Amino acid sequence: MDVAFVLYPKMTALDLVGPYEVLGHQPEVTSHFVAESLEPVVTDAGLTMLPTTTFAELDRADLIVVPGSGRWEDALADGVVAAWLREVHPTATWTTSVCTGSTLLAQAGILAGRPATTHWAVRDELAARGAVVSTDRVVVDGSVVTAAGVSAGIDLALTLVGRIWGDERGRFTQLFIEYDPQPPYRVEVPDEPPADLVTFARSVFGQ
Template identity: 75%
Template sequence: MDLALVLYPDMTALDLVGPYEVLAAQPDVTAHFVAATPDPVRCDSGLTIVPTTTFDALDRADLVVVPGGSGWARVLADGVVAAWLAGVHPTATWTASVCSGSTLLAQAGILDGRPATTHWALRDELAKLGAVVSTERVVVDGSVVTAAGVSAGIDMALTLAGRIWGDERAELTQLVIEYDPRPPYDSGSPDTASPELVAFARGVLTGS
């Protein structure tokens, strides 16, 4: 199985690395880090990832994963990622996104009229792009799987692992990576965080 992990400037590292750790460990998976050029790509936290191939060189994949990141608006304006997604999605078995990566799927026409999720601060933006926005952490609609913000990418990848390789393999993967979240705070959602914290975070994330 060819797994294409999309890279672009100012993407969020965990959006990519979380699903990568889950999916690349499965049997007979070949992971490709695909970008517009072969030049290293800097994530929004400073981590740099080197592509293994380019959009021009890779025209198909069985599974496509699109991360989000603080650079999502610039990537939308550029249009290069969406154009590649529009080309590879029709022959992909699965197309998935994490966080604001769903906006790129939407720009490619993949989410028109479909249920999808994204980071809580970008739900209105995703709706404007034609998706039927869900507040669920992971949404599966046919061959398209979307995840909410950042850490939800691990949930999405485990969901895919179960669909593709079976529940037992997915449970084994969860155990091996010791994915047993017990956060020290209960502020991981706008439903549980204080209104003041939600407002501040929204301003930081959207520039409003």
């Protein structure tokens, strides 16, 4: 199974690395880190990642993982990722996104009229781009799977492992990576976030 992990400038590293740590260890998977060029890609927190192939070279994949970004509007304005998604999505078995990566799927026309989730701070923006926005952590709609903010990428990948290779493999993988979240703080993702938090989150996202 060929899995394309999409890289682009200012992407969020955990959006991609979380799913990669779950999917990349599956024996059937061949991982491809695909970007516009083979030049190093610097994430929004400064981590440097190296592509292994380019959008021009990779014209198909069984599974596509699109990470989000703290600068997601820059990726939309660039348009390169969305253009590639329009080409490869029709032949992919699974097309997925994490966090604000859903806005790139929407830009490519993949989420029109479909249920999808994203980071809570950009739900309105995703809805404005044609998606039927859900507050669920992971949304599966046919071959399209979307995850909420950042850490939800691990949940997305475990969901895919169960769907593709069965629940037993999924449970083993979850045990293997010791995914049993016990965060030090109880912070619930808001259905109706306070206005001051939304304002702050938008400032972080550069809006």
